[in-house]
Amino acid sequence: MPFAGSQFPGIGISRMNRNWYDYITDEVTIPRSVGYSPLNYDPRPATFNLPTTMQIDADLDAMKTAFDGFNTYSYVEEFTPYLVQSAIAKGFRGILLGVFDPRQQWELEGVVDLVKQYRNDIALSICLGSEGLFSGIYTWADLGAAYTNVHRMLSPSERVPITTTEPVFYYTFLGYPDLSQPNFKGMHHFGDYLAPNIHPIFVFSDQPAQPSVNFTRDTAALYMNAGERSIYVKETGFPNNGTISMTTYTEAMQQDYWQKYRAPGLLIRKSSNPDIFCSYCSNFEAFDLEWKRIAVDGVEAHWGFLDANRQPYDAFTDLL
Helix, strand or coil, X not given: CCCCCCCCCCCCHHHCCCHHHHHHCCCCCCCCEEECCCCCCECCHHHCECCCHHHHHHHHXXXXXXXXXXXXXXXCCCCHHHHHHHHHXXXXXXXXXXXXXXXXXXXXXHHHHHHHHHCCCCEEEEEECCCHHHHCCCCHHHHHHHHHHHHHHCCCCCCCCEECCCEHHHHCCCCCCCCCCXXXXXXXXXXXXXXXXXXXXXXXXXXXXXXXXXHHHHHHHHHHHHHCCCEECCXXXXXXXXXXXXXXXXXXXXXXXXXXXXXXXXXEEECCEEEEEEECCEECCCECCHHHCCCHHHHHHCCXXXXXXXXXXXXXXXXX
């Protein structure tokens, strides 16, 4: 399915707001973004809970000491507008606005309204969905329709870069062999830049930090070079607790991964076309989230740079 709008960063880029690209490629004030779901938000129907504005402010205050931007995962009308307003007031520099289900018109309209209001106050981008092809929530055709829909709701001067995110194996240039997704040719065909989740522990859980870091960085660089696409590695890392296969992760292992991940630098550019880049500035994730405890041997509750009481782990302290 063809998509309206820019296929590659640099093509038609003058017709959209460049601030997001400027933020994630800043080589003077080095960006540090982080995946963020409010600590007191529980989206599960049986235990649904909304954070208060005071709790959101407490989250942002804790994050701001180490991070200057963040990636959200859904538009929630009860708190996302306040979250953006508060982030701007506190001096955050960039937000990747997440849409959980791109089939939902109200989510699309919500992030579009935020872009219209705040695109000149903070660097913004839109992420349509989060591993929803992998989990079966929506289809390739749904993503295409949402992309076209968002472009239609924003004038050329209002448009910001649009992406989506899936696990690393969806970004093969041979096309992921998923027969349930008609016309699916691989995520490198979608959006204005790529934002893969590259989690080495789900590829080989028995590897220490350095080969895991090498896998993440080299895979992202391969995608950049092979497909002429700019890359924003949205999620990676080691958890601070939990077990996968025979490997039990610790706070020290999490710290080791992030130290080694940052060591070569947070930005590379394609030598033959410096407008094409790979940004490694995104961290995963802000807080341990107790509501995710039941998933995948418990590691999903333990990706945080801060714990459920907003207290820092050593990986966070390294950033201060």
